[in-house]
Amino acid sequence: MLDYLAMAREAGVSERAICELLGLSRRTVQNWRRNGLRDRRKGSPRSVAHRLSAAEEELFFTVANSPRFVDKTPEQIVATLAQEGTYIASASSLYRILRKRKALAHRRESRKPRKALKPAYIPVSEPNQVWAWDITWLKTDVAGIFLFAYTVIDLFDRSIVGWTIETVESEEHAKMLFQRIMRDLGVCPRIVHADNGNPMRGVTLAVFLDSLAVTRSYSRPRCSNDNAFIESWHKTLKYTVGYPEYFTSLDNARQWYADFVNWYNTEHLHSGIGYVTPLQRRTGAATLIYEKRNCTIRMARCRNPLRWRSQKTMSYEALPVIAFYRPLAS
Numbered sequence: 001m002l003d004y005l006a007m008a009r010e011a012g013v014s015e016r017a018i019c020e021l022l023g024l025s026r027r028t029v030q031n032w033r034r035n036g037l038r039d040r041r042k043g044s045p046r047s048v049a050h051r052l053s054a055a056e057e058e059l060f061f062t063v064a065n066s067p068r069f070v071d072k073t074p075e076q077i078v079a080t081l082a083q084e085g086t087y088i089a090s091a092s093s094l095y096r097i098l099r100k101r102k103a104l105a106h107r108r109e110s111r112k113p114r115k116a117l118k119p120a121y122i123p124v125s126e127p128n129q130v131w132a133w134d135i136t137w138l139k140t141d142v143a144g145i146f147l148f149a150y151t152v153i154d155l156f157d158r159s160i161v162g163w164t165i166e167t168v169e170s171e172e173h174a175k176m177l178f179q180r181i182m183r184d185l186g187v188c189p190r191i192v193h194a195d196n197g198n199p200m201r202g203v204t205l206a207v208f209l210d211s212l213a214v215t216r217s218y219s220r221p222r223c224s225n226d227n228a229f230i231e232s233w234h235k236t237l238k239y240t241v242g243y244p245e246y247f248t249s250l251d252n253a254r255q256w257y258a259d260f261v262n263w264y265n266t267e268h269l270h271s272g273i274g275y276v277t278p279l280q281r282r283t284g285a286a287t288l289i290y291e292k293r294n295c296t297i298r299m300a301r302c303r304n305p306l307r308w309r310s311q312k313t314m315s316y317e318a319l320p321v322i323a324f325y326r327p328l329a330s
Contacts, residue, residue, distance in 0.1 A: 052089055052097075060088045061097050074098070122191075124321040127282055130155045131189040132323075134230040135169055135199060136237070138253055139246040147253050150177050154189075155229050155323050158270050159278035160261045161185065165254050171202025178208065193217040193323065195227055232272075236264070273318040281318060290316045 008018050019026050052060070063069065069077050074094040081087060098104045124130050133152040140147060150173060151163045162181035166173045182188055192214055194200035200218065209216055219226035237243065237260065247253035269275040276286040293316045301308050 052093065056088060057097055060094060061101060061103075063088070064094055064098070065103070121322045124155045124323050127154055127156045128185070128187045128189050130191045130193060130323045131161065132193040132227055132230045133174075133200075134195055134227060134234070135197065136234050138165070141246045141248050147247060147250060149253075149257060150174060151230065151233065152177065152181060153230050153233055154278075154282070155321050157278045157281035158229065158233075158273055159265050159282050160233070163257065163261060165250065165257055167250065169197070169199050171199045171204045174199050174202065175205045175208045178205065182212075188212050188214055191215045191217050191323070193219070193227060195219050195224075196221060236268075272321075274316045276318075286318065290318075 009015060015029065016026060019029060063081070064074070064077055069080070072080070074091040077094065078087075078089075078091045095104070122130075131152050131154055133150065136149050136151070137146040138149055147165055147167060148169050149163065149165045152161050153159070154161050162177055162184075164173065164177050178192075192209055194217075196218055199205070206216060224231055240260070244256060247256065265278050268277060270278060270281075273281045274286065274290055276289050280286045280289060297314055301313055
């Protein structure tokens with residue numbers, strides 16, 4: 001190779017052009033001149049002193065496929081041979097040999113490994129793009145008896161678009177809730193996100209959403225952060241001043257919940273959307289509110305610039321919403 005390179009250079013062809021044509025690095029050629037013609041590139045054929053010979057590979061493969069080891073794992077085969085005073089190679093070497101010869105296969109009774117879908121995070125830029133929902137338990141005046149509050153939240157403006165309180169957790173109740181919300185609002189969301197509970201995964205609700213071409217998304221197992229917005233709503237609900245210690249009846253729970261949802265949507269200044277109400281954010285009125293607040297702060301800075309030690313001026317705006325999105329594997 002080096003002789004051919006020398007001949008090409010004598011003919012007036014630059015070494016750089018030759019290396020580009022052959023797909024070689026000039027550093028490789030320089031190393032060949034300095035250390036001898038030995039290909040040290042990754043993946044190049046090389047001699048490995050501890051590698052099993054072809055005869056040893058064939059012996060190991062034949063022994064592993066003998067009738068006595070037909071139902072044994074490579075670890076068990078190596079352990080049994082060592083007990084008998086024979087050692088050919090390690091269990092990982094046997095795995096490598098079997099894989100190389102395409103002799104590794106799952107048993108028919110076992111489930112084949114399935115690649116988990118990687119989660120995605122999508123920006124939420126408009127209403128009714130992503131809805132999240134969940135069920136929370138409400139205490140009653142009877143120990144051990146609970147009511148179940150189903151709540152659907154729109155991630156764009158954090159508004160509660162629909163809710164119901166029932167005496168049981170049921171996928172049928174969930175389907176009826178979504179039917180009512182979509183009928184009243186006259187819209188269908190693009191994505192509905194939920195946890196992995198039975199009502200969320202139920203066939204009744206799944207068939208209904210699929211019939212409307214609504215993409216279903218689910219949290220990862222034991223990862224409540226994937227449904228953080230609805231979990232945040234539950235904390236706002238149960239940590240608010242005046243939250244009852246228990247509810248005396250279904251009607252009592254529904255009346256209190258309705259009043260709270262109305263207050264939350266129309267009066268609660270939500271930190272995640274720049275301290276405006278969900279309704280103001282949903283209707284677009286929040287934009288003028290942000291502008292007026294920011295104008296007031298800029299004027300105050302002009303009057304008293306020494307009070308602002310840094311170059312940054314506080315501004316009101318809605319924080320960007322990045323929704324977790326993990327579609328159900330088909």
